[in-house]
Amino acid sequence: MNSKYIGNYILRNVNGVCVAQSPILSQFNELVHYVTTRRILNNTKNELDELNMSVSNEDFPRYFDFFAKCVNISPNKCVFSHQTHSKNVKVVTREDIGEPYWNRKLKEVDGLITNDKELFLVTTYADCMPIIAYDPMKRVVGVAHSGWRGTLLEIGKELVLKMNEEFGCNPEELFVTVGPSIGPESFEVGPDVAAEFFMKFGKDVLRKIDGNEKIHVDLWKAVEITLKSVGVVHLEFSNIDTYKHTEYFYSYRREKTKKRFAVIVGIV
Template sequence: MIETRHNGLFSLRFERLTAVGLRHGVFSRLGGVSEGIYASLNLSRSTGDAAEPVRENRRRMFEALGTTPELSLTSWLTHSNRVRVIASGALRDKPHSDDTHADAMITRARGLALTLRFADCVPILLYDPARGVIGITHAGWLGIENGVLGETVRAMREAFDCAPQDVLAGIGPSIGPTRFEVGEDVAARIQAAVPEPVVLRHEGAPRPHVDLWRAAAAQLRASGVREIETAAVCTASDTARWFSHRAEKGRTGRFGVAVVLD
């Protein structure tokens, strides 16, 4: 991962995606104006933060990305496998219409920033340089169970004729395998949806842990994606830099991940 600093903001970029010229960023919680449990670059109002600091935080993030909030689209996350195909003219969509509820977005529209918000769930960026198509996916354990990554790759193939072997993937910061403790039922449900072993039994731990990074990578590989870069950054282990719903007991903000096709 490549560390980037811009006017107090700290972000990460994937080496492979950067090498092929894709504009993107995984923005930490540093460099914003929100206070208290939302300090400081909180990108979500759904957590209870006030509108004005979130608006300013969004402006700062998009400035660091070289664009503006007006040239961006997001979706309301539902922990599903729904993929939103973004066509030209999408900026005219009403922000609360039903078609904005999704956990993945794909597009080949140039100059349009796709962005989602995270606090332990797995962010995944996808790019097909051959077809000029980008994607962003939010994969919590329910999304993994529902096969959201396979659905995203399938949508790229069906909507834009992408070949999975041409797709480059980046798996961003999320809760890591040493911190994601779950019950036996949840562990079994996740494992049933993943073609590789992802349930861990740590010595002395009363319950199983799940490796969501490996789960995401396994589902991508099963869909035909070959080039996958994993940040291996645990949000729950570094709340000084990242928001973590689990580590901060639900009282926290959301960090932003964004990607733009030039």
């Protein structure tokens, strides 16, 4: 398995599929986590050209089966959520696995939590922020899909509070990483959205870039404010701007694409 860095994350070739991983989470051997990229390595004419993890794509089972085989996980142990930019967070068990496996039984849920072993949580992205939280003491993992709407709704806080409420997780003992997502130099907004962020988080999340008249919102800073407000201290950012790194990650804002990359997390 070869590896190199992009931003703060480690890029690895796992049996021909290129994935990104968090250094802060990689220290826990019992935690499986992958951030997929669009790249498939060591390709042959019989394999896929790139890895599109959009669940709504009609070829999704083919893509996911290929990925699952490369990383040696069972697709039939995966839970997929129906994301709607809400702040809804749900504790999931094996009962939430769909039939067929990619059926999204969980409607309007943007955050998933589990302490079940060998159960994998799958969320998908194209500029929105993946927030992964792990409690190594309680062996509980959670993941949230935080776009700009979810960031205003503070879904990161909801994830941490739900882990505390359901499993007694101490926020100070959580290890949290924020994965590849649109960065502060790329997220240009109109005055209405800028005003909402200013009212919620203050002026520190607003930026002017190189004399540009447009306002940019620093979603990473907004999530940092949210997570620290509930006591998170072990916090890492990938510092990977998906808008700038479309060679690895899909960006809806730059490409207007329906394709997605995925985060897969689970405890073994």
